[in-house]
Amino acid sequence: MRTVLLASLRTHTRRYGAALLAVVIGSAFIVVTAALSSSMREGLTAGLGQPYDGADAVVDSPSAADAARLLDAARTDGADAWLIGWTMQQVASGTAGETSVIDTDIGQLPDRPDRRWQELVEGRFPGGPGEAVVDSNTAKVERIGVGDRLRIGTGSDALDVAVVGLVDSPSTYAYASVYLLWPELVRWQDQLFVTSLAWAGPDAGTAIRAVVPDADVVAVDAFVQDLHQQVNNGVDIVQVVVLLFGAIALVVGILVINNTFTILFAQRMRDFALLRCVGATRRQVLRSVRLESLALGVLAAVLGVLAGLGAGHGLVALVRSQWPEARLGTAHVAPAWLAGAAGVAVVVTVVAAWLPTRRAVRVSPLAALRPDDSTRVRTRSGRIRLALGGLAVGVGVLALAAAVATANVGALAVGGTAVFVGVLLFGPVLVPALIRAAGPLTQRLLGPAGRLAAGNAVRNPRRTAATTASLLVGVTLTTAVLAGMASSRAALAADMDEQHPIDLAVTGTGPLPAETLDRLEAIDGVAAAVPVPGAVARIGDLDPLPLLPATVDGDAKVLYGDLPVPGPDQVLVPWDLVGDGLEVGDLVPVTVGDTTRELRVAGGEGWGEAALVRRTTLDRLAPGAPTQAVWLRAAEDADPEDLAGSVEAVAAPVDAGVENGLARRAYVDTQLDVLTGGVVGLLAIAVVIALVGIGNTLGLSVLERGREHALLRALGLTRRQVRRMLAAEAVLLSVVATVLGTVLGVAFAWTAVRALVQPAVHGAGLVLPWGQLALVVTISALAGLLAAVLPSRRAARITPAAGLSLD
Amino acid sequence: MTSLLAASARGLTKSFGRGDTLVHALRGVDLDLPAGRFTAIMGPSGSGKSTLMHCLAGLDQPTTGSVQVAGQALEGMDDDALTRFRRDHVGFVFQAFNLLPMLSAEQNIWLPTELSGLAARDRGRQLQQRFAGIVETLGLTARLGHRPAELSGGQQQRVAIARALLSAPAIVFADEPTGNLDSASSAEVLSLLRQSVRELGQTVVMVTHETEAARYADDVVVLADGQVTERREVAA
Ligand SMILES: Nc1ncnc2c1ncn2[C@@H]1O[C@H](COP(=O)(O)OP(=O)(O)OP(=O)(O)O)[C@@H](O)[C@H]1O
């Protein structure tokens, strides 16, 4: 049998090409994941402890107020303290004419030079007020240089600083874009998020507890170790999520290889029978084909690991050189990962070959002597399969219904999987039926070639179903994600309208000059501008705050939703001013000029740094109030950062603050885009494998149908018609799989929205991204065409005379 | 002998491979095939019978020499033109794999008509009648809905003959049409071919190495080592 095994490996290896490719992609994906996560881990954990160098103790997550108290105490105690934390602020850079605005994090630069964990790469550290250092990556991306001036924050809190140096952060955890000394940073104490505070000085624990009795004081080593642990856990989660997609790709790979073996063994059935005729035992044949699949698996494992190492290291090197801000470390793929990826490749191949090999050896020696009937029309296997399919769909639908009723994620996953498996089991009936339904269309378009294509596509229902199944997996998941994301986006949009009712609110600290409105209106990208009257008021003990009416003439032009309307005796104060002496429900005096009214405090936000009252209340407090603010609606295609920059350029000279709802919206949009893109990108690997599978099935079928094509050519089918016939077959397969997958995906998205989004966001419904869905179908049709290119060229090249003498 | 020629070849040579594996399958064949007659091409295995037929039928290009079928020269035709030519003027019956397995017998018979772009609903009455006549003669009426795998070898060959005859081609080529059949089925198929020549005036060229089969023909051409060595009329 050795000679048989070697000879058949030699002859058939080329036909295994596509199956090999499927496994190689899958196992390479695992290695690439390992490379990326190792470099991510390295990048994230590097230098984690450095910001705490020289500290004697760390206070874990103090409140901003406690942290401020500790910093002050350290100074008077003769000890030393610095904090790791951030406040998110708008940072405007550039000249008045050309301002660029980003929302970014501002951190603390320790006072004492020897405590500064930031590494200076250019310029110097700040020596006093009005100076800042900027992270060198941020500087590169935002084109900020030493000597530039930045305006941090807006309105009355705004701070103008000069950039005196650029720094690198040794730790991604402590990293911020801009660092300020504490006396400058303290103005945003209310909006400061402190992860930890480092304390250097004798008897640290006692000294800290003397200031903040309930402080969570931790030893430095323990704290850093804990950080390492957290980062590792984070990377582990990412890794598991990514590997999940790898698993999906491998499942699709299994379908492809399984199909390849099934087809190849069907084609070699007579060889097997002949072997049996000349005296090979069933066991010998079985061992021979199993060894063949094992050899293939080992080959795939080696290629996959090599390809994965190459792609993984290449990718990491590319990202490190092109996007240093991604902060990847060097990649080390542990041997265990390589062994795992190789093992998966071998196991996947052998498992996928298991059933087909068993079927192959069941052949009786007589089969070699019978004439070839490669297309037996009906096979008996169907009934059990259909029954199982029905059962799976039934169970799945019940589970999905339960999921909708109880908002249970587990039930959703189980139900979705069961329904999907059921549909796959129905495949041999369902898919050919759909293809037959689409058949008349191809016939109309392509004439006889189209009709033959439709016939070819369904002549082996099981093969057809198996081929489409792999694509079905990818398309179903992709469209489910697309529809689910579109629905979540729509659900969030309602929420966003409430939280950020105004794209850009320019609120003056005093009355705005008349030309401000004109200048704002003239900005490219502003679709509408509405002047808002108001007056600066004293509310309780707060600093003077502009008072605006909740309704303005023409506000429908700029508002997404309605602003909350305060009651006749109510004043809405921004949430970040509530607390610390002014509580919701308090009755406070509100004074404009020498008019005072007692109003009850409520909280709210979305209209900028101002308080909101009823129109009538404002009229009573400040009759004939001048323009205090301008509310803007951005044009549909406006770039949020450009627009904010232009608006800031107008607002800054008149000391007006800008509330940028547009940027927040854009941020959420970007997050959703990135999430959708990432998931679809990862699923694309499974889709690519599936398309390789379609090309593969078609290629093998072409080999199998060599004589048929020769006969057709002899009887008058032109080369082009042969090519068209095969292309039509591939497109039929891929489009039917895609349409079925889209229907399933949308159905799953619908249940997921019912089960998960509706309980959270009232009134959320399914929103179909028609454009994206159409794109999916178009792409898969084109990919089907692409998959047909090689096989159809090979089929058309052969001359009829040569084809007829094929064996 | 009538002067009308269904096909003719002049100076036909055909070589395969090159160098060590060079094979001269045909070495200068001159041949005239008169219309309305049943010609058998005979010769030992490997003598070039199939190759000759492929060249005559436009299934393969000769290395040198010219071929004329139904008054048209085949050299210089590109693949598409050759394909269309075959579709319109030539019928085929092969030894095996004559039929498309996924089509019924009836669909197989109509296949060339369909390939030429004639939709089922546009078939003229005359064509329908011809179809009915041929099917009746060949005794296939009860088998039209069956697929090839459900037909016996003889039945499959009869379907192939029906297909070849339906479009009344200028010439029908048959390569060992009885090679896979028992003697009774062989006799049946051969008489059907002869009948089509006698009654429908069809021209048939059959490749065979069975002397028995050659008896049904009008003329016999003997090939040896790529050359015509003998040409005779069969005594009636
Ligand atoms: N595609 C090919 N490549 C190489 N040699 C070929 C090819 N086709 C035919 N031959 C060679 O050409 C010669 C004639 O072959 P052909 O098939 O015409 O013989 P034949 O008379 O039909 O034989 P048989 O009675 O066995 O069918 C043979 O020597 C054969 O080996």
Ligand SMILES: [Mg+2]
């Ligand atoms: Mg031959």
